[in-house]
Structures are given as C-alpha cells and as structure tokens.
Amino acid sequence: MLRMKRKQCSSPFGGPVRAPRLAAAALALACGVGGSLAPATGAFARPQPRQGGSPLLDETFTQATAPDFTGVGSACLTGAPQVGAPPGPGDHPLGGCTEGVGPVPPNNAAPHGYLRLTDSSTDQSGAVLYNHALPAGEGLDVTFDQWQYGTTTGNIAPADGISFFLVNGDTQLTHPGAFGGSLGYAQKLPDDDPSAEFQPGVDRGYLGVGLDVLGNYFGDWEHRGNGCPPDQRSPAGTSFRVPAPGANMVTLRGPGDGIDGYCFRTATTSNFSTTGPWPSTLPGQLQGPTTEVSSDPVQAEQDLEPSRRRVHVVITPAPDPQVTVSVDFNDGNGFQQVLRTAAPTPVPPTYKFGFAGSTGLFTDTHLIRNVVVRSERPLPRLNLVKQVRQPLPGDLTVGSQVPYDFVVTNSGGTTIGDLAVDDPKTGPVSCPVTSLAPGETVTCTATYTVTAADAAHGSIDNTATATGTSDGETVTSPPSSQSVPIERVPGIEVEKQVETPGPYSVGQTVTYRYTVRNTGGAELTDIAVHDDHVRDITCESTTLAPAEETGDSTTCTGTYTVTAADGTAGSVTNTATATGTANGETVTSPETYQTIPVGQPHLTLRKQVVSGGPFQVGSTVRYAYTVTNTGATQLHDVHVADDRVATVTCDDTTLAPGAGTTCHGSYQITQADIDVCLEGGTRGGGDGTVECRITNIAQAGATDPQGREIVSEPASATVTVRAEPECPPKPEYGKPDDRGGCDRRGRRGGA
Incomplete structure (x- = not known):
C-alpha cells in the first residue's frame, strides 16, 4: 500500500507543491484529484486519475461580489458589507449578510469571505444559481468546499444539509426546488398534507447530490420521488421517521421536472432493504465540530477549518456516463470515493448548476467556498454546443418560433476575438460579446421559424460552427448539429x-x-x-x-x-x-x-352642377355624373351621354355589383341659349333682365358580360342665367314707345 502526505501531490486550489521523487507511473496511480492519496483498495478506493479537463469556472466566494451567481432566500456573501435586514424570499443579486445567528463568520470580510446559505437560526432557506450554460459533452468535474456546523438545537439533531444540483442547460435556472428534506432540488408536499400546496422541484433537474446531515433527502416522505417507479424509490419508503432515516448520508436523486421525478438513485448506506435502519457508510462526518468563530476574518478561517469538507463530483462523458462522488473529510486521509454509479441518461448537451441549504426546527450554518468547474476531458480550443432553449411553446408546427442557444467556450490559452457563430438555417446569430478570454463561456442566440418543409421532413436539422481569431490565426470550432423533432400534424x-x-x-x-x-x-x-x-x-x-x-x-x-x-x-x-x-x-x-x-343588371345615374354661379353668356358649367351598378352582375364600358356636353369622361369604366364611379363634363353658355330662353323667358323685377333656365339631360350606359347594352334612366341638371335682351326697334311716328327702359338710341337704362 502506497501512502503519502497530502502536501505531496497537486492541489486544484493551492497550486502545485513539491512532490518526492517517485516514478511517474507510481505518482499517476497514487495521486487523485485534490492532491491527496488514499488506499488503492478497500471500501473507499481512490478516484481514478484525472485526464486533465478544460477550466470552465473558478469562484472562491471570498470577495464582496460574485456577479455570475444569483442568490435566493437567505443566501449572501460574508465578504460584502453587513446589511440590516435579509433580502427576503425569491432571487436577488448576491450581497451582504445580516449579523447572523450562531457561530457565523464575520461580515465585511473580503478577501476572507464565504457564501453563506443559512446562519444557525430556524426556518432559513438559501440557494445560489449559476444560470449560464456550460458544455457537457466532455463530462464535468466539480470541486467545492462546504461547511455544515454550529447547530443551536443542541444534540437533538442538526439541520437538513447542502445540495449540489445540475439541471439541463437549455432551461432558465431561476429558482431552486423545495427546501427542507428536499434540499432545494426535489419536489415536496409539506408534511404530506393532502390539503397543502405541492412545491415543485427545480426545473428540468438532471442530478441532485445531497450532502445530507439530517437525512430526510434519503427518504421519500413528503412525496419526494412523486411518480417514480417502484425500483426507483427510497428503501426508507414514504413514512415519516424521527428525526430522519438517512443521517450523515450522501444521496443521489435523478432527473425531474415540476412535481414529478427526482427519483432515488443510490446513497452511502450498507442497507438497501425496506427494513431499517439504514446506516451510512461514509468514513467521516459531514457535519463539522466548530462551535465558536472569531470576529477576526483571518482567525475565523482557522476556526472554521476543522469543519471544512471538500467535495468532488465527476460525471464522465456519454455514452456510458458514470457519476463519482468523493469527499475529503479533512482528517488527513485526503479524498475518499464514497459513491460511484451510472449517471442519468440521456446526458444533456449543457449543464447549469446550483447549491442550496436550509434549516427548520433544527439548525446549522451552511457555507460554500472555492467552486472549481472543469470538463472531465479536454475541450477543443474553441468549443460550440448548439441547443434549443426550453420550454418550447407546445408541439412545433409550421410557423412556430424555435429559440436556439449557442454555447461557445474558449478552451485555449489565448484570447479569441472576432467571435461569430454561423448557422445557415437559422440565419444571423447574436452574441453578447465578440471576444473570449481563456476559460470563458458565452451564450449566443437566434430564433428560427418552422417551415412547411420542416414539418414535412418531421424535424429541423441544422449544423452550426463558431469562428474567431487568435494571434492572427483563424480558430474554428468543431460543428455542432441538432435535430429537433416536429409534430407531423396533419392539415x-x-x-x-x-x-x-x-x-x-x-x-x-x-x-x-x-x-x-x-x-x-x-x-x-x-x-x-x-x-x-x-x-x-x-x-x-x-x-x-x-x-x-x-x-x-x-x-x-x-x-x-x-x-x-x-x-x-x-x-x-x-x-x-x-x-x-x-x-x-x-x-x-x-x-x-x-x-x-342573382338577378338582372341595372345602372343608375345622378347628375349635378359642381361649378358656382352666377352664370352668364360665356360661363363654363362643370357637371359631375355619379354612375352606380345597382344590378347583380359586373358591367363594362361604362359611359355617359349628355345632350349638351360633347365629351364626358369617367374615372372607372368597369363596375362590380354595388360599385360606382364619377364622370366629368363641362358646357359653355352661348347667346343662342339665351335667345331660345327669351322666347319664353320671365322678366325680372323691373330692371329689364330675364332669368333663363338652361337644362341638359344625360344618360349612362354600359355592357354586361353577355355583351348586352344596359342604360340608366335619364338624369337632368339646370342652371339659371340672368340675361339682358336686345331692345326692340323704335316704333313708327305717332305710335306708343313701349320698349321697356330702352333709351332713344336703342340702349337699356335711358329715358
């Protein structure tokens, strides 16, 4: 058996340290993730040597901010300035903590801060969510430090525990699951009360790792695992047990969404029968012994060190993904593998993740630090994962809008600029940045409209690539393809x-x-x-x-x-x-x-004078003719004939049933019109003038589809002209002079 001190291997947190002169092969077999050695055989065999994945995230939570994470409930940063009141339920940017109950680390302590999920008061619940997709194709390697300690409820029982959970990266991770025994991952019917409201689990959950001090996450009480088949139910069943059936246990729960799923997969117990008890096989305690913490940030770290537990979760790539959980109990034995089992399938293209913890009648302080996420195997220098963002609006049919995410990762050692994603099918892809530093991941987006061709094919099939430049050279990702099924709805x-x-x-x-x-x-x-x-x-x-x-x-x-x-x-x-x-x-x-x-064709005409008077010899009179098809068939060659107007023009010459058009014509008044009028004219009021009324008559015509001529009833319009007639000849000598105001020279207006 080969055993070495922990400082003799590499640490992902403290960097490489000096190792003794061992053969490279021996060192590879002996050194595990986290840089410690453990027995190669026995109940807790060492994890397999790492393949050297690509870095994806490194967040210590020691500073005053953690901008990539969203807080929920009581989650806060002790590195930030202290606040007077908690942020309340729901999500919020991570900020400062309240004074806190129990032996909590001091506030305003950056760069010696912690992520505090809860203090040691009752009925607290807190979570942090990383709502940014990370590629899953080459597996996932996650390491973090966690603290559970400082109960204020004596030796009765500690608080619930901490969960690390993964969800499908194609969804929006905006809230955790139910708290209490569900550890912020699974669903819950509070107290199994049928009149209570079911609390859903996290959306599109993939895997929930419960670091369960109290032990309710192990059991299916409160409808955890609702809808799961019998072979995926907890050995402890659905009964209520005091204080809990699986104390000091690491339990895995699988995929779920809403109030269904989150089925029991396995746990660190030596008993999987339905008859308890179910003792834990963990080689150490998840809960730490710390009872007092200094108000000095540096001394507080030393006070908390005995309660630190380092957790390592690895999911290998498909097609045969395995999940391994190892824990360093801070007892000098380094990482010890506590679970290895098949990971849920199918493996999603990307992951998002979170941490959650809570208290109830029982309490503990729950802290997180030093979250490091890598791929399990190296990624290409520029990596692209294309996926459809969920949830989709029901079944996809012609005209549906499909939102796509393009998750791009720079896995190389130099910055990549001029970042762009090309997808010939979706068209333009929008990226929030055009430059990626080493280890950075960004999500670009596009929307596609389903066509009839897609529906006929039964799916949307397309391939995208990401490109950029680095040191003057073009960098291209491997292509990422996806086939999205479309409901072949008949129409x-x-x-x-x-x-x-x-x-x-x-x-x-x-x-x-x-x-x-x-x-x-x-x-x-x-x-x-x-x-x-x-x-x-x-x-x-x-x-x-x-x-x-x-x-x-x-x-x-x-x-x-x-x-x-x-x-x-x-x-x-x-x-x-x-x-x-x-x-x-x-x-x-x-x-x-x-x-x-159905019926006979018919045409009507209305005529009116549209120019203003007074009118006299030489005045032009303008006429408007309104022609309407009042029949039941279309009419062509619409025209108007007027007994005085030589030319009438119409705006339209084809009229559908019910349609009308306006025609236009004009006439200039002549002396002949006046002379004809005077033969029957009416004298004016003693001034020698007469009023002449000049009337003209029009008729509209058209042709029906059979070529028959259709004519309207006649329509007339009249204008009034005031005229002065010529004086009559001078009478013979000795006869009366009756010329109505004509002077002796034959002109009107004289005596």
Missing part, C-alpha cells in the same frame, strides 16, 4: 372559385372549382369536398402527400342550379369544407364560402 385547406361567368339567373347551372391542399406533415387519404349547396363533387386525386413547401394539392369540381329562392334573395351563398384521413383520423379544413348575385 388541410380548400379554396373555392366560381368557374361560370355571370350574370346569374334562375335556372342557370353554375360550375365551382375547389383546390384542396395538404398543409400538414402527414399523408392524407380519402380526400373529399363537402358543399352545403353543391352535390356530387369529384376530385382528380383522393390522396395527398405532405409537401416540402406549398403542399401537395388536387382540384375538385361540382355544379349548382340557381333556384327561384335564390332569385328572390338576390344572391346565393354556399359554404364548403374539405376532409381527409391521416393516421386513421379525419382531418377537416376551415370553411370557405362564395356569394354570387
């Missing part, structure tokens, strides 16, 4: 058209044409058209295949004879639908309808 539509031209009259036979199109992703058989007026409709084809773009289609025809009732109504409206069969079920199109007028 059908029908368009209806009248083939027979109007006008339409009683007894006439009208032919209709129907275009039926397959708009879905499944083959349609038994194609038929149903019309509430038309019978015996026949289709050229009764089977339609799903099509790539516009849909496979067929033409159907049928006829209808206009009835006397249609003539009385003045029109006939009929409604049609198309049906087909897909996967044994009938598919029906939306309704389409068509209205045709």
Whole structure:
C-alpha cells in the first residue's frame, strides 16, 4: 500500500507543491484529484486519475461580489458589507449578510469571505444559481468546499444539509426546488398534507447530490420521488421517521421536472432493504465540530477549518456516463470515493448548476467556498454546443418560433476575438460579446421559424460552427448539429372559385372549382369536398402527400342550379369544407364560402352642377355624373351621354355589383341659349333682365358580360342665367314707345 502526505501531490486550489521523487507511473496511480492519496483498495478506493479537463469556472466566494451567481432566500456573501435586514424570499443579486445567528463568520470580510446559505437560526432557506450554460459533452468535474456546523438545537439533531444540483442547460435556472428534506432540488408536499400546496422541484433537474446531515433527502416522505417507479424509490419508503432515516448520508436523486421525478438513485448506506435502519457508510462526518468563530476574518478561517469538507463530483462523458462522488473529510486521509454509479441518461448537451441549504426546527450554518468547474476531458480550443432553449411553446408546427442557444467556450490559452457563430438555417446569430478570454463561456442566440418543409421532413436539422481569431490565426470550432423533432400534424385547406361567368339567373347551372391542399406533415387519404349547396363533387386525386413547401394539392369540381329562392334573395351563398384521413383520423379544413348575385343588371345615374354661379353668356358649367351598378352582375364600358356636353369622361369604366364611379363634363353658355330662353323667358323685377333656365339631360350606359347594352334612366341638371335682351326697334311716328327702359338710341337704362 502506497501512502503519502497530502502536501505531496497537486492541489486544484493551492497550486502545485513539491512532490518526492517517485516514478511517474507510481505518482499517476497514487495521486487523485485534490492532491491527496488514499488506499488503492478497500471500501473507499481512490478516484481514478484525472485526464486533465478544460477550466470552465473558478469562484472562491471570498470577495464582496460574485456577479455570475444569483442568490435566493437567505443566501449572501460574508465578504460584502453587513446589511440590516435579509433580502427576503425569491432571487436577488448576491450581497451582504445580516449579523447572523450562531457561530457565523464575520461580515465585511473580503478577501476572507464565504457564501453563506443559512446562519444557525430556524426556518432559513438559501440557494445560489449559476444560470449560464456550460458544455457537457466532455463530462464535468466539480470541486467545492462546504461547511455544515454550529447547530443551536443542541444534540437533538442538526439541520437538513447542502445540495449540489445540475439541471439541463437549455432551461432558465431561476429558482431552486423545495427546501427542507428536499434540499432545494426535489419536489415536496409539506408534511404530506393532502390539503397543502405541492412545491415543485427545480426545473428540468438532471442530478441532485445531497450532502445530507439530517437525512430526510434519503427518504421519500413528503412525496419526494412523486411518480417514480417502484425500483426507483427510497428503501426508507414514504413514512415519516424521527428525526430522519438517512443521517450523515450522501444521496443521489435523478432527473425531474415540476412535481414529478427526482427519483432515488443510490446513497452511502450498507442497507438497501425496506427494513431499517439504514446506516451510512461514509468514513467521516459531514457535519463539522466548530462551535465558536472569531470576529477576526483571518482567525475565523482557522476556526472554521476543522469543519471544512471538500467535495468532488465527476460525471464522465456519454455514452456510458458514470457519476463519482468523493469527499475529503479533512482528517488527513485526503479524498475518499464514497459513491460511484451510472449517471442519468440521456446526458444533456449543457449543464447549469446550483447549491442550496436550509434549516427548520433544527439548525446549522451552511457555507460554500472555492467552486472549481472543469470538463472531465479536454475541450477543443474553441468549443460550440448548439441547443434549443426550453420550454418550447407546445408541439412545433409550421410557423412556430424555435429559440436556439449557442454555447461557445474558449478552451485555449489565448484570447479569441472576432467571435461569430454561423448557422445557415437559422440565419444571423447574436452574441453578447465578440471576444473570449481563456476559460470563458458565452451564450449566443437566434430564433428560427418552422417551415412547411420542416414539418414535412418531421424535424429541423441544422449544423452550426463558431469562428474567431487568435494571434492572427483563424480558430474554428468543431460543428455542432441538432435535430429537433416536429409534430407531423396533419392539415388541410380548400379554396373555392366560381368557374361560370355571370350574370346569374334562375335556372342557370353554375360550375365551382375547389383546390384542396395538404398543409400538414402527414399523408392524407380519402380526400373529399363537402358543399352545403353543391352535390356530387369529384376530385382528380383522393390522396395527398405532405409537401416540402406549398403542399401537395388536387382540384375538385361540382355544379349548382340557381333556384327561384335564390332569385328572390338576390344572391346565393354556399359554404364548403374539405376532409381527409391521416393516421386513421379525419382531418377537416376551415370553411370557405362564395356569394354570387342573382338577378338582372341595372345602372343608375345622378347628375349635378359642381361649378358656382352666377352664370352668364360665356360661363363654363362643370357637371359631375355619379354612375352606380345597382344590378347583380359586373358591367363594362361604362359611359355617359349628355345632350349638351360633347365629351364626358369617367374615372372607372368597369363596375362590380354595388360599385360606382364619377364622370366629368363641362358646357359653355352661348347667346343662342339665351335667345331660345327669351322666347319664353320671365322678366325680372323691373330692371329689364330675364332669368333663363338652361337644362341638359344625360344618360349612362354600359355592357354586361353577355355583351348586352344596359342604360340608366335619364338624369337632368339646370342652371339659371340672368340675361339682358336686345331692345326692340323704335316704333313708327305717332305710335306708343313701349320698349321697356330702352333709351332713344336703342340702349337699356335711358329715358
């Protein structure tokens, strides 16, 4: 057996330290992650040597800020200035802590701070969430320090514990799961009370590692594991046990979402039968012995050191992923593997993660530090993972919007600039930055609209690559492809058209044409058209295949004879639908309808003067003619004839039923008009003038579809002209002079 002191191997936190002169092979077999040695055989064998993955995240939580993490509930940073009141429930940026209950580390202590999930008061719950996707394709290697100590409830029992959990990176990690015995990962029906509200687990959970001091996370009381099959239930069952069935236990729970899943997978116990007790096989205590902590930040670190436990979680890459949990109990034995089992499948393309802890009637202080995340195997220099962001809006069909995330990681040793992601199918991809430092990961986004071709194919298949430049050279990621299934929903539509031209009259036979199109992703058989007026409709084809773009289609025809009732109504409206069969079920199109007028063509004319008077000889009179198709058929060659106006022009010469147009013409008043008027004119009020009314008559005409001439009733307009007639000749000598105001020289207005 080869045994060495812990300082003789590499540490991921303190950097390399000097090792004795051992053969390289011996050192590789002896040194584990975290830089300590353990027996190569026995109940707690050492973890396998690391392959040397790529760095993804390093957060100590010792400073006053941790901007990449979101706090929930009582979670806070002791490195930040102290605050007077806790932030309250829900999420918030990580900030300062309250004074705290129990032996908590001092506040305002940067660079000697901690992430404090809870202090040692009752009914506390806190979590931190890392809502940034990290690539999972080459596995995951996570190491962190945790403290659970300082209970204020004596020797009755300590508080619940701490969880480290992973979720699918395609979801928004905005809240943890239920607290208490569910450790912020799984679901919970509080106290198993059927009248209580079910508290859901974390969204799209993948794996929950419970560092469970109290032991309720081990059991399925409060409906943990709701909906899980019998072979994935806790050995402790669903019964309530005091204080808990699995004290000082590391328990793994698997995938879940909402109130379903989060099934028991395994735990550090020597008894998996349904009869307890279930003793833990951990070679040390998760809870630390610290009872007092100095107000001096440096001394506080020394006071807390005996309670530090270093945890190492490794998930190997697919297709046969394994999860390994190792713990350094700070007892000089270094890391000891406590669990190894198959990881849940399928492995998601990316991960997000969080930590959670809580207290209830029992208390402990829960702290986290030194979170280091790496891939288990090295990533390419520029790595890209393409994924669909969840949740999607139901089943994808034509027109659905699909949001994509492109997770890009710089795994090299130099900064990569000019960052861009190319996806020919989605089009432009938006990235929040164009430069990535070594070890940085960024998520770019794009949105794609599902097409008929995608629906017919049954999936969206596309491939993306990321590119950038470093030291003047182009860096390209391996391609990342994804196939997103699309619900092959059957669909059908029908368009209806009248083939027979109007006008339409009683007894006439009208032919209709129907275009039926397959708009879905499944083959349609038994194609038929149903019309509430038309019978015996026949289709050229009764089977339609799903099509790539516009849909496979067929033409159907049928006829209808206009009835006397249609003539009385003045029109006939009929409604049609198309049906087909897909996967044994009938598919029906939306309704389409068509209205045709029934009756004789008709035209009306209204004429009016649109220029202002007074009018006299030489004045131009402008006329407007309103022509309206008041019949039931379309009219062509619309025109107006006027007995005085030589030329009348119309804005439109084709009128649909009910439509109208305006025509225009003008006429100049002549002396001849006045002379004709004076023969029957009316004298004015003693001033020698007469009022002449000049009337002209117009008629509108048009041609119906059969070429017949249609004319309107005549329409007239009148203008009034005040005129001065010529004086009559001077009478012969000795006769009366009755010339109505004409002077002796034959002019009006004289004596």
